[in-house]
Amino acid sequence: MLEVTGLTKYYGELLAVDDVSFRIDEGDFVTLLGPSGCGKTTLLHMIAGLREPTDGQVKLRGDDVTDLAPEDRNIGMAFQSTALFPHMTVRENIAYGLRMHDYDAEERDAQVQEFLELVDLPDHGDHRPDELSGGQQQRVSLARALAYEPDILLLDEPLTGLDRVLREEMREWLMTLQRELGVTSLYVTHDQEDALSMSDKVIVLDDGRKQQAAHPETLYEEPANEFVATFVGKSTTFGGTVTTVDEQPVVETETTRVTITGDHGDSENVSLFVRPEDVDLEPVSATADGGTTVSQTGSTTPTAAATADNAFLGTVEKVSNLGNRTEVTVTLESGETALANTPRFPDITVGDEVTVTFDPESVVVV
Amino acid sequence: MSVVVERSPIPNWLTERISNRHLVAIGIGWVTLFFVFPILFLVVESLNFGDGSLFEAYHRATGGVYVSAFVRSFIYGFVTTVLTLVFAYVLAYYLAFASKRVRLLLTLVVVPLWIAYIIRYFGLMLFFSPTGPLAQVTGLEIDLLFTSTAVVLGLTNAYLPFAVLPIYNSLNAIHHETINASRVLGAGQFRTIREVVLPLSMPGIIAAGVIVFILATGSFLGPAVLGGPNQSMIANEIARTFLEAYNIQLASALAVIYTVLLVAFIAAFNAVFNLQEALGNL
Numbered sequence: 001m002l003e004v005t006g007l008t009k010y011y012g013e014l015l016a017v018d019d020v021s022f023r024i025d026e027g028d029f030v031t032l033l034g035p036s037g038c039g040k041t042t043l044l045h046m047i048a049g050l051r052e053p054t055d056g057q058v059k060l061r062g063d064d065v066t067d068l069a070p071e072d073r074n075i076g077m078a079f080q081s082t083a084l085f086p087h088m089t090v091r092e093n094i095a096y097g098l099r100m101h102d103y104d105a106e107e108r109d110a111q112v113q114e115f116l117e118l119v120d121l122p123d124h125g126d127h128r129p130d131e132l133s134g135g136q137q138q139r140v141s142l143a144r145a146l147a148y149e150p151d152i153l154l155l156d157e158p159l160t161g162l163d164r165v166l167r168e169e170m171r172e173w174l175m176t177l178q179r180e181l182g183v184t185s186l187y188v189t190h191d192q193e194d195a196l197s198m199s200d201k202v203i204v205l206d207d208g209r210k211q212q213a214a215h216p217e218t219l220y221e222e223p224a225n226e227f228v229a230t231f232v233g234k235s236t237t238f239g240g241t242v243t244t245v246d247e248q249p250v251v252e253t254e255t256t257r258v259t260i261t262g263d264h265g266d267s268e269n270v271s272l273f274v275r276p277e278d279v280d281l282e283p284v285s286a287t288a289d290g291g292t293t294v295s296q297t298g299s300t301t302p303t304a305a306a307t308a309d310n311a312f313l314g315t316v317e318k319v320s321n322l323g324n325r326t327e328v329t330v331t332l333e334s335g336e337t338a339l340a341n342t343p344r345f346p347d348i349t350v351g352d353e354v355t356v357t358f359d360p361e362s363v364v365v366v
Numbered sequence: 367m368s369v370v371v372e373r374s375p376i377p378n379w380l381t382e383r384i385s386n387r388h389l390v391a392i393g394i395g396w397v398t399l400f401f402v403f404p405i406l407f408l409v410v411e412s413l414n415f416g417d418g419s420l421f422e423a424y425h426r427a428t429g430g431v432y433v434s435a436f437v438r439s440f441i442y443g444f445v446t447t448v449l450t451l452v453f454a455y456v457l458a459y460y461l462a463f464a465s466k467r468v469r470l471l472l473t474l475v476v477v478p479l480w481i482a483y484i485i486r487y488f489g490l491m492l493f494f495s496p497t498g499p500l501a502q503v504t505g506l507e508i509d510l511l512f513t514s515t516a517v518v519l520g521l522t523n524a525y526l527p528f529a530v531l532p533i534y535n536s537l538n539a540i541h542h543e544t545i546n547a548s549r550v551l552g553a554g555q556f557r558t559i560r561e562v563v564l565p566l567s568m569p570g571i572i573a574a575g576v577i578v579f580i581l582a583t584g585s586f587l588g589p590a591v592l593g594g595p596n597q598s599m600i601a602n603e604i605a606r607t608f609l610e611a612y613n614i615q616l617a618s619a620l621a622v623i624y625t626v627l628l629v630a631f632i633a634a635f636n637a638v639f640n641l642q643e644a645l646g647n648l
Contacts, residue, residue: 045546048550049549050549050550070546070549071551071552071553073550075550076550077550079547080543081543083541083543084547085544085547085548085566086544087565087566096548096561097552100552100553100557144547144551145550148551154550
């Protein structure tokens, strides 16, 4: 459907997008994820024709559109600012693209009404955009982008300006709408929750370069490099060299040793990532009494400290209640900072001595 | 609602005695004293309380050279306004969307305002003269001086900054993504200007139009320096009647007629464009 090959953009000396290639299949929802300034908006603008690439090619439905003006590409686009025309009514806004695509008046009216209903604003056609709420405006902007049935929908952080609750609601709504219409979509965001929750495929971009393109789950569980591992989700990280002890692969850091699994070749420099949901905490005093573990599932299990694999002593630094769970930050004796998820209101307070444990299976080696 | 201000820069004895009403009164008083009274005084001066008709001066003021001076003023004013708006729009558009040196160029637009009009008009006079730089560079026989063209060009030149600034402001307020949206939605560059940029910059255009029209129609120096006897505008006629013929009654009548006509023009314009809304958005 959309095929981008070797797309590159220089602003003077500055390399904003560096040789990015990817493809999106018909009907897919793909996200371009990256921190601000990573070149994702520039990349999107080049796909839309709003900026000229220094090098590379954009193909839509098999046709090379690299040199076409934006108005000749049959693309739909939603913007962070909504970019609705303030001097037109909602109806006129939605009809704009239809007029430019030579729909006749009758078709136009029917299509506008259909899309007003599709975005749940059937009675708002005669309002001005500034009379609508932020969420409603963004829905009008989507209706406007989709009404003339573009080949692909480009979304430039359309949910960024919205508050958290509305944002989650709009996410659901947008996914349903996209499935319903089956429109191929490319969504640009810096928000990993947006990316992980909505996409068939996520393309992670940093420093103008493609870091990884994968299904959200793969991205989280098998990050291709350090950037992806740190940018997508939080982790406890270690750095060191791979060796073998008792036929078990381990990583020696400067101060400690972490047991891992898999075949990684000796003396290779690697980074280790452990996701907070894979980390268990055990109060040290409780161990002395016979011991219980506060685990991710909330169940109390007999202590596993005896196995000694990947058990580290540390001091609780911070306990953050995140609503549905609690995130505990622990400074390990070896110097690293560990993150663990626990059920709400764990029996742990700042300053407690704890043992941090995790399964070697859960360690991601990059 | 009570707001505790620890130390106000205005002493208490003053804030307790002065309300917003007092402040408004100062403004209204000023305008009444130096604007409304003099105008009313002009109306009184324009009337004939001696022998003959009360409106004798108005009979003279609505005939002969004065009619052509009125007509000429409004025609020059209109043509100047249209020309200025066109030039100013192109310039402001460039400033808002294409220029990388906006500050420098905006300064260059404003700098002429630092120089006295009389000097600028004399500069143009030398520029337009048959042996001036324009003639030398183009090699054409320039016969511009003391023509309507010279006056209108001079006025356009003089009032350009007053039009560039409001238009630039309204263009600058247009969110760039609206223009991008229009392009992606299928409108070419010119269609985007017509359907999006032009309507959204209308408040600036209207403000600029009103300002330039008022200034140009009432011009005195432009026609005095660049025009001949046949380019005389109403301000020149009023000045001549006052200062040379010393006919205060006639001059006052001309001034009253001019003021009424100008207000009528602006009222008509307001009926079409709704100035309050346009200028309120600026």
